[in-house]
Amino acid sequence: MNSLPKWADVVLVPLISLILAALVSALVLLAIGQSPMQALTVMVKGALMSPQGWGYTLYYATSFIFTGLAVTVAYHAGLFNIGAEGQAQLGGLGVALCCLMLPWPHWSLALIGAMVAAAVFGAAWAAVPAYLQAKRGSHIVITTIMFNYIAAALMIWLLVDFLRPPTSMDPASARFPATVSLPHFHQLPFISDFFLRYTPDGQVRLNPAGEPMYQKVPANISFFLAILACVGTWVLLWHTRLGYMIRAFGKSEKAARYAGISAVKITIVTMLISGALAGLMAINNVMGQAERLLQNSAEGAGFIGIAVALMGRNHPVGVFLAAILFGFLYQGGAALGLETTIPIELRIVVQGLVILFTGALDQMVRMMLGFAFRARRA
Template sequence: MMDKLPKWADILLVPLISLLLAALVSALVLLAIGQSPMQALTVMVNGAIVSPYGWGYTLYYATSFIFTGLAVSVAYHAGLFNIGAEGQAQLGGLGVALACLFLPWPHWSLALVGAMVGAALFGAAWAAIPAWLQAKRGSHIVITTIMFNYIAAAVLIYLLVEVLRPAGQMDPASARFPATTSLPQFQDIPGLQSLFLRYAADGTVRLNAEGLPLYQKVPANVTFFLAILACVGVWVMLWHTRLGYMIRAFGKSEKAARYAGISAVKITMTVMLISGALAGLMAINNVMGQSERLLQNSAEGAGFIGIAVALMGRNHPVGVFLAAILFGFLYQGGAALGLETAIPIELRTVVQGLVILFTGALDQMVRMMLGWAFRARRTV
């Protein structure tokens, strides 16, 4: 029987070794296709971290992954595997679009509150149907949430083409949101502006026609701070409230929880509503904060990446935050890799898959190796 690892090793060493193994295998793949691993790493770091443009995009991607990672984590603590965050995020985008297009907002702060309500309600409503089927009819949550991803995509396409598409517009997308709903991006926020100054070749700050400094435009916006608040809120709910205790107790042993008087129907419905709301909130980042209109693929695959983020983050808000930053780095660094080198951009998907493989499927193997190492150290 494998010895239990120390808590610090379980939290730090297991993910770190999994990452190193994924990086090692990725390097071998690069060597196999005749490319330099060091060049690839340098380009990814420069493209995703070093420049303000790069880390602006890294944090933009990470914001979406935080919301979907939290959505998967909350459900996981109740013993439920929500694979429907992608569809819930798409329907959340619909809620954002309806709130921004059909309600008059005098200021972006009020529009943000309205968009949050719309995104959370639509995401929760889409998660409620699989939750009810699981709680009342015994339908497996994994199967129903997967199916509802495709249904959500079909519903969104229909609405964009037949209902929300402006007359005379060819692409399936809604009208642009009013200017009053535009969220401040990082280069617009006082205190962060100096980080995004644009410089000329001689090192001086570039100025516009009015003599004011020019700033590098990035998609990262105030939704990032909303994502941090969501991490804090989930942590408080799961570990410092009665509801969180019932959720975790139900996830550990459904039979014991039922014996203690915890309603399976209530927990299943409540958890999936919270999970769907978190996934829906993701849409604020890209629908309202970046594109400022509802597009066909509004979720951009973030719902599926959230599964890997939750697994790697050990379903803890702090771990989810750090894992989301890592996957944001992989996304932006992979894009730089495809633009600046001959390495195919699809390698980003390979690296993501390897990270998921080692942090998820091969997690037990890493734990076993560490268990042997700690046992050998104790016998010396």
């Protein structure tokens, strides 16, 4: 029986895992002759202490929220979806086709169409592994990993032979029309004041027309869509009949079958939802930031989503917080590479340590805390 209180399982286990990862990261920095305090200062300053910094932090976090939710939904059905990377790339293809081939008069209408296209393409890419798992017994981990590589090859072929403009050598699609450009944080009312540009003496910078100037950031309104996705996932999993069947199937497939729950239906439906969430990530980076389809549009966010789901305890609130943390690591790691001699690859080391302690060594932390709580009660 689990000897940990629920609050300790939800809060203390991830927190201690994070502290252990930070301590080991500090030892790695000391081993290569760098200062852990300097690294932390640069990361905090680069990721949180400037409009551009936290604009990029929230931009990265938005992508991680979508892919983390994709992994979370599949996890509750006992499925390990490793294919969010490929599903996100196919979601980007759906967004690109929607924005390039349809004449949208306004970004709001284009956003609705792009969301539908991204979700459909992402779900379609997850449908084949889901069918193979449900009908043929092929392991979902193996098939989704394979489909990541197939998606990467497919995207290169489509970009080079079909979507690339004739006069361009860059394997990328044409730029989207200006009418489908999503508003960014520095363009939104009430939020834009946080992105004002200032002169060295503390005055707001003005353009030649006398209007305030703003710091451009990649964070856009898809961040709010990610929050809505968290709420929707929570409602789906804990307040709907389908969510109950998904969680029951994930807890015990035999018991769920005995209760009349179709394994084929739950496997396919869950993977379709998971793939749709991963595909929606493309709204952020393809439509919101790049405004065209690039070769590696997912940027590794599909794999980071696995760590986000693990650290977030496969709960939408935890996924949101973990995504903010990994957004901080991404932007802070970039600041390390630009402002210090510490290699930018260190952020990969830190991410790996976070994954190690929140995933592989999670049980070790639980055992340590369980011993402490039993000793305290004794």
